[in-house]
Amino acid sequence: MTTSEAPGAAQPWILQFCHGYDGPFLDCARQYAALFADTRYKVCTVYLTGKPSAEVEQGSASDEVIFLDYSSREVRGLKLKAIRDIKRIVAAHDFKLCIAHRFKPIYIALLGSSLPVIGVHHAFGDYQRLSRRLFANAFKKRLALLGVSDAVRDDMRTCLPSWPAERIQTLYNRIDIAAVQAGQVSRSAAREHLGLPPDAWVVGNVGRLHPDKDQATLIRGFAQALPQLPKGSLLVIMGSGRLEAALKTLANELAVADSVRFLGQVADGRRYFKAFDTFALTSDHEPFGMVLLEAMAAGVPVVCSDCGGGREVAGKSGLMFTLGSAEELTSCLLRLSVELPQAQPDFISGLNERVIALFSDDASRDVFWNLPMVVCLRLS
CATH class of the missing domain: 3.40.50.2000 (Glycogen Phosphorylase B;)
Incomplete structure (x- = not known):
């Protein structure tokens, strides 16, 4: 040019x-x-x-x-x-x-x-x-x-x-893939910074606590999956918003409050995505889903609702569930918790290839x- x-x-x-x-x-x-x-x-x-x-x-x-x-x-x-x-x-x-x-x-x-x-x-x-x-x-x-x-x-x-x-x-x-990846800290450093145990299986979510992000479905799906997830599994939600009290009440009602961590706003949050074993986005109309892209750049497998731009970002490199279906989200989390330990290198390779091919x-x-x-x- x-x-x-x-x-x-x-x-x-x-x-x-x-x-x-x-x-x-x-x-x-x-x-x-x-x-x-x-x-x-x-x-x-x-x-x-x-x-x-x-x-x-x-x-x-x-x-x-x-x-x-x-x-x-x-x-x-x-x-x-x-x-x-x-x-x-x-x-x-x-x-x-x-x-x-x-x-x-x-x-x-x-x-x-x-x-x-x-x-x-x-x-x-x-x-x-x-x-x-x-x-x-x-x-x-x-x-x-x-x-x-x-x-x-x-x-x-x-x-x-x-x-x-x-x-x-x-x-x-x-994204500038090299710059984003250079800014991300290691799994152990990320967990230390976020106050997460080193050996827990962690589902991450980042976004405003707002109806558009539908973290209520996320909490319900996680609660249903928790008895079959690895012992000590956690759902970690990074962000703040007007639904914080309601979402905490929901976690209490579902008896999973001890397994759901609300971290509030975290400065430069994408630096710590390697703390997650998987990343879940439950938004009801996501125009694109930049957080999915940042999670993929960190080598974190993603699961997202099948609406808006999120499914275009994740493609076949992620798992999809029907918007608002806690049951389908549960199945995705259980599948990832079983398959990831054996297939993580292939998952990471596929994520990197997709980011480079479409989003660089x-x-x-x-x-x-x-x-x-x-x-x-x-x-x-």
Whole structure:
């Protein structure tokens, strides 16, 4: 993709416009900047919200980073000042394309520039509102959409039925595998940090304690499996949220409170995934399932509900159960507790192969540059 520029030609740039850098979105910015590594393009990443940060600037992996530093309140309504800011930024370089994450940056980029815009969507339902559908249709000629999973893509296609399929595509989230694995500590160090016994069989879960994550099914499935699991088995839930008290009450009612550990928020939690013998995700509508990907990178077998993007991440390398079925989850946990001791090397090999093949920067770069919406822009 490397191309030399004609003498005197302006350096071509890509504008990446992000709503913010909280949670997983800093790495999302890095992921999309990495698509242009070793090409003729420079990348300018702009954050609509969030204070200036040297750490974020470094983590963005971009040639230029701009913090507009708006509050959430300031970007409600028409967002006229932000539109003027984007016009000013676009005038500073020879931009060829804008990649905008989430609806507000898409809206601002389309109104504040004449650039072709690829809008990246990380959640379901972004075009269920009539106003958003009308807006997207008004800019249909220079807007294309990416979902972080086929599930998100299909949701958008349903909401925008008149759009040709090639204008709404999938580009999976991904990780810098080497960096993630380098940051993960050993099993023994992870268990020591989390206060877990070294010899327990541990089922891990990471996420908000929220109805969307359905940890109630997780606790029920674990409780049913516990009598047949290895002695001293534990369910470890990393995260906080409004359902914490209710979930603890459920564990008490099912007489498994001593075997369920609520760890709360753990800083840099993915560093400690090797503490788990298996990882379970019970979400009822997961757009992608980044925690599954991080667990797989740690060599931890995964089990997840058969909805949303989670099943796309795990594929045949994981076990699936019907959403909300504690009984099927029980069967998955029992199967893993029996099969893993004999088959762990094969499990780990399969996990690594899948992550590299589908969810690495290199794999996603190949997909991106061959997307119809990108090919037609003639960027290469």
